[in-house]
Amino acid sequence: MKKIKEVIVVEGRSDTARLRQVLGDVDTIETNGSAINEDTLRLIKQAQQTRGVIVITDPDFNGQKIRQKIVAAIPTVKQAFLRRQDSVPTNQHGSLGLEHASAAVIKQALQTVYTPTSHIKALISKEELVELGLLGGADAQKLRSLVGDLLHIGYANAKQLPRKLAMFAISKPQLSAAVKQAKEELYGS
Numbered sequence: 001m002k003k004i005k006e007v008i009v010v011e012g013r014s015d016t017a018r019l020r021q022v023l024g025d026v027d028t029i030e031t032n033g034s035a036i037n038e039d040t041l042r043l044i045k046q047a048q049q050t051r052g053v054i055v056i057t058d059p060d061f062n063g064q065k066i067r068q069k070i071v072a073a074i075p076t077v078k079q080a081f082l083r084r085q086d087s088v089p090t091n092q093h094g095s096l097g098l099e100h101a102s103a104a105v106i107k108q109a110l111q112t113v114y115t116p117t118s119h120i121k122a123l124i125s126k127e128e129l130v131e132l133g134l135l136g137g138a139d140a141q142k143l144r145s146l147v148g149d150l151l152h153i154g155y156a157n158a159k160q161l162p163r164k165l166a167m168f169a170i171s172k173p174q175l176s177a178a179v180k181q182a183k184e185e186l187y188g189s
Contacts, residue, residue: 004110006052006078009044011066014099015056022103023110029053031070034062041073048074054113056080058097059087059154067154071116078113079168081154082106084145112152116167124165124172132179134161139186146182147175 007027010016016028029043047053055070057063059082070077086105087096098106129135134144135158148155151174156164165175 004054006054007044007047008110009053009055009057009070009077010098011057011063015058015097018099018101019106022106027051031057031066034065034069036066036069041070044070044077045074048077052078054078054080054110056082056098056109058082058095059084060096063096064154075116078115079153080109080113081148081152082109083149084155085149109152114153114168123169124162124175126162128172129161132176133183134158134179142186143179143182146185147178150178150181151175 004023004026007029008019009029009031010019012030012032016030019026019028029040029047031040044053053074055067055077056079057066067079071079082098082101082105084096087098087101089095089097089100101109126135130137134140134147137143140158144158144161145155151168151170153164153168153170
């Protein structure tokens, strides 16, 4: 993997330590949890202007909350996502986290970053999402979770999904392929 030029935003020291263990010398900004303050947001804005930023947070509620605060303040940051199942602690204690992900998973996540588009226009209609089984169906939540993992965009609830797909410029063919794969995983071939 080539050296990452951007500053990587993580939640805490253990995330920074894990990234350095996997990637070598990388620069990070730590949010110190979900209570991200204005000074940290200013630092992230400055890093975005000078080198660019990649946000990678834990795949849990607090990680999503941090990501939302950062994206609200700096909409053009790149984003990398981890799947929940790839971030589980090995000792059964503790919470999901970047620090528990394997080197291969971390590298894959950082090679599959998304830059949100500045003008969000829905590429896929809600009707198409219903047809694909992502909205309103019995297994829609499970399907959305798997599709979010397969597309490396994280989980989105029914209300967030259309906006998230548009934000990351996910095309209908990309989404259809991910839904097909997710259904195969859920129901078998």
